[in-house]
Amino acid sequence: MRYLRLRPGDGSFAVVDANQNSQDSISVNDGPVESILSDELDPLPPGTRLYGQIWTGGPNVVIRYYEARPPDGDPIPICAVARLGRGQLKKMPGSSPGNAILEFYQTGVYIVDGFR
Numbered sequence: 001m002r003y004l005r006l007r008p009g010d011g012s013f014a015v016v017d018a019n020q021n022s023q024d025s026i027s028v029n030d031g032p033v034e035s036i037l038s039d040e041l042d043p044l045p046p047g048t049r050l051y052g053q054i055w056t057g058g059p060n061v062v063i064r065y066y067e068a069r070p071p072d073g074d075p076i077p078i079c080a081v082a083r084l085g086r087g088q089l090k091k092m093p094g095s096s097p098g099n100a101i102l103e104f105y106q107t108g109v110y111i112v113d114g115f116r
Contacts, residue, residue, distance in 0.1 A: 005043065006078070011110040012041035014050055016063070016082070016102065026105050030056050030098045033063060035082075038106060047071045050080070050109065056100040061089045063107070064115055079114060082107040 014035045020026040021036070035050040052065035063082035069075045082089060085108050092101040 006041070006111045008111055008113045010041065011083075011108055012044075013038040013106055014082070014109045016105055016107050018049065020105055023105050024103075025092065026102050028054050028056065028061060028100050028102060030054060035063075035065070035107075035109070037068075037109070041109065041111075044068055044070055044076075050078075051075075052080075054100075056091065056095070056098060059091060060084055061091060061100045061102060063089070065109065078111070080109050080111050081115075083110050 014037050015021050016035055017026055017028060018034045018036050031054060033052050033054045037044060037046050037048040039046055049069040050065045051067040052063055055062040065078055065080040067075050068078045088104045088107045092103055095101045
């Protein structure tokens with residue numbers, strides 16, 4: 001993270017699931033996820049793909065990102081999380097085990113110094 005000059009707390013916005021952009025609500029499952037940065041997370045430009053893992057077991061969805069792939073670059077290891085804000089990651093009624101329906105297709109993404 002130091003190489004990229006990213007510090008814990010640095011943040012941006014991302015589309016949660018690259019396959020469900022600009023939808024009113026989205027459905028996500030436990031497992032791998034590919035997200036897309038909507039805004040710059042300097043030095044990562046908009047359009048950078050973020051790869052990580054989704055967990056849907058609790059009342060909120062948890063997403064941890066471990067790799068970024070800029071549009072014109074090689075994969076870069078990162079340590080970032082999607083953060084709950086304005087109810088973005090709260091599961092909506094109708095969610096089933098291993099699945100979550102989210103009202104928003106975007107989320108905040110924040111750099112962290114480790115997963116806890």
